[in-house]
Amino acid sequence: MKCELCNNKATVFYTQAVQGGQKKICLCENCADKSGLTDPGAFSMVDILMDETPEQAQPVMVAEVAEACEHCGFTLEDYRKVGRLGCSQCYTAFLGEILPMLAKMHHGIKHEGKVPSGMADSLALRKKLAAMKKDLDSAIAEENFEAAVKLRDGIKELEAQVS
Template sequence: MTCQHCQDEATVHLTETVDGQRRELHLCVACAREAGVALPESAPSLALDAVIQSLIVTNVGELVGELASLTCPDCGLKFMEFRAKGRLGCPHDYRVFARGLLPLISRTHGATRHVGKVARRRPAESERLRLRTQLRDAIAREDYELAARLRDQLRPKDADA
């Protein structure tokens, strides 16, 4: 397509609808600058992760764009995995993903504060969860010596007898 002013190659394409009539304008960069059209300084980044992040922010919102990069340090769950599967990995996920979970919980339950029965707390469970996560990571890295030590720590004490 050629520029409507100087017949060079048109790289700026504008479409305007006024009173139901559509008007298109095709300009080269020089003619677009002369006409006062604000142009970006550089071409947009076409890296795949940047494009995906841009699509997330555009279509789902800035909050989800920020949350997409969050990962729970205890269980390794990413926020986008939670969005896809609908399940959290550990109790710490509520704190890590609070900004994304509170609106969801509020919409679903009508409140964000629990009222009712509470399960008995077992303080050793969070330590066991952390050890299991470390065990999974050690196996993935093929660090079998560390994995064996972690496995031994996870075994119940009475199982050794």
């Protein structure tokens, strides 16, 4: 096997458990020493997976980065050492640091979640129904009874489909 950083013969094989799965990296002895793999306190797998050795790492600034999270006190230096954030507010505080890495690691920077197959249509109908009910309340408040009648009838039809 070859080193994933310099293509020399890999002699160090590192595996890290990540969210129920595993991340594996193969390094030559020289790259393992440079990345701090032999010193667990200095090793950052995030840097290696991002194709950066500690000497090459240069943060790409997208927005101003806070020195510390106001919510939990976690610092940017803590993030760089540990490779994970202290709380959900850290994402906002360190956005300029995190955004370039997310763009490299994932297919995009926006999480849209997943809807189980077969549920997407039902979810869309429920959202439309909620919007129509809100519009009905507005139409009644504005005394626009013609629109209210149309919305009421549309709501009845959608409720029959959802049930």
